[in-house]
Amino acid sequence: MKRVRRIGRDEANFRSEVKAAAGYNGVSLNVEENLMPIEKNQVVLFHYSVRDEQDNVVEDSHGGEPNAYLHGHGGIIKGLEEALEGRDAGDTFSVTVTPEKAYGPRKPDAIQRVPIKHLMGAKRWKAGMVAQVRTEHGPRHVVVAKVGHKFADVDTNHPMAGRTLTFDIEVIEVRAATSEEIAHGHAHGPGGHHH
Numbered sequence: 001m002k003r004v005r006r007i008g009r010d011e012a013n014f015r016s017e018v019k020a021a022a023g024y025n026g027v028s029l030n031v032e033e034n035l036m037p038i039e040k041n042q043v044v045l046f047h048y049s050v051r052d053e054q055d056n057v058v059e060d061s062h063g064g065e066p067n068a069y070l071h072g073h074g075g076i077i078k079g080l081e082e083a084l085e086g087r088d089a090g091d092t093f094s095v096t097v098t099p100e101k102a103y104g105p106r107k108p109d110a111i112q113r114v115p116i117k118h119l120m121g122a123k124r125w126k127a128g129m130v131a132q133v134r135t136e137h138g139p140r141h142v143v144v145a146k147v148g149h150k151f152a153d154v155d156t157n158h159p160m161a162g163r164t165l166t167f168d169i170e171v172i173e174v175r176a177a178t179s180e181e182i183a184h185g186h187a188h189g190p191g192g193h194h195h
């Protein structure tokens, strides 16, 4: 399918100069190329920043490599995957995602008492710090709620649970997945899985 591609500001400036020069010679240029709107079984590379309800930036991928995921396999939060459907490389947009389509609601019964020696990641603990604990499902991050003499109360909710998050997204690249990526259910290469 041929469509006019949306282009970045620098490229737009460059192209308008080229067009002006071309127009001078009576030549017209078309800025067209094949697009691949995001759909299932495509690998998407994107940059993002995440803001909370108070507009604080809680995470930002700019400065590192873009995040890569396999579309349609639940590899990123639901609200984000839905918002990315049908977008093209070069698109930028913002989407606000409720907890139900992000990291779930906060569970009030998720406070657990654990021995302090089981907390990993620091020597001294106080409320609000994020610790790692081993569980039967592998290592997991918890938020320290209260510290006693030998035991600590930890909140096992995901740190972003219950939060309404706004994502500012920049789609960097869209490509077809390899059969191996589809079989594994995730993207390989830069920003994806390395194994």
Ligand code: ZN
Binding pocket: 181, 184, 186, 188, 193, 195
């Ligand atoms: Zn793999």
